[in-house]
Amino acid sequence: DTGVSQNPRHKITKRGQNVTFRCDPISEHNRLYWYRQTLGQGPEFLTYFQNEAQLEKSRLLSDRFSAERPKGSFSTLEIQRTEQGDSAMYLCASSWGVASGGATAKNIQYFGAGTRLSVL
Amino acid sequence: AQTVTQSQPEMSVQEAETVTLSCTYDTSENNYYLFWYKQPPSRQMILVIRQEAYKQQNATENRFSVNFQKAAKSFSLKISDSQLGDTAMYFCAFMKYLWGGNKLVFGAGTILRVKS
Numbered sequence: 230d231t232g233v234s235q236n237p238r239h240k241i242t243k244r245g246q247n248v249t250f251r252c253d254p255i256s257e258h259n260r261l262y263w264y265r266q267t268l269g270q271g272p273e274f275l276t277y278f279q280n281e282a283q284l285e286k287s288r289l290l291s292d293r294f295s296a297e298r299p300k301g302s303f304s305t306l307e308i309q310r311t312e313q314g315d316s317a318m319y320l321c322a323s324s325w326g327v328a329s330g331g332a333t334a335k336n337i338q339y340f341g342a343g344t345r346l347s348v349l
Numbered sequence: 350a351q352t353v354t355q356s357q358p359e360m361s362v363q364e365a366e367t368v369t370l371s372c373t374y375d376t377s378e379n380n381y382y383l384f385w386y387k388q389p390p391s392r393q394m395i396l397v398i399r400q401e402a403y404k405q406q407n408a409t410e411n412r413f414s415v416n417f418q419k420a421a422k423s424f425s426l427k428i429s430d431s432q433l434g435d436t437a438m439y440f441c442a443f444m445k446y447l448w449g450g451n452k453l454v455f456g457a458g459t460i461l462r463v464k465s
Binding site: 232233262264269270271272273274277285320322324326336337338339340341342343 | 353355386392393394395396399440442451452453454455456457458
């Protein structure tokens, strides 16, 4: 088990360009989360998948943002028409859980190293 | 909405000494979970310790322990025998329930520097 993997680690783009990030969760995890972390702040929730279903999106996720998790495996986060305010670290986390919720040991979220986006 | 407040932006401690990081939170829920995560420089965030709100006993993990005061909505982290490798950003987090899942609400973090 190699943990949660995110690619690329760093992305520099010009304002107005589209970017896509990838997250590979821990293989047996059915849940996948995206968070955004700006400098000096804690991560903020963006969206969440259980298997291939996207179950919640934060108000932070404007219509320029889209996330997918085809086949319930890896996930992609795309930002269209990037703006300088999109510059941040984008974190992915995964966990195993059941519909009844709760924070059993299997519901603990394991994080990737993140993708740092810089929009010039 | 749940909020998490970490009032200490930065802390420093001498190697081998003890340090306590503060965290307060606000929620109307009765059952929830609290976590401390550690984020070393340029490295991924890892779980340090967790506490289930319905348990009165404070959680401990080796050199790490918490002081959970449910009525005061306080959740501090104590690190004993501090080591250089403890230098990191520490985040306190509240677990909010989603349908079929769990969303983490984080504080702004405390930078901890362990000095030799």
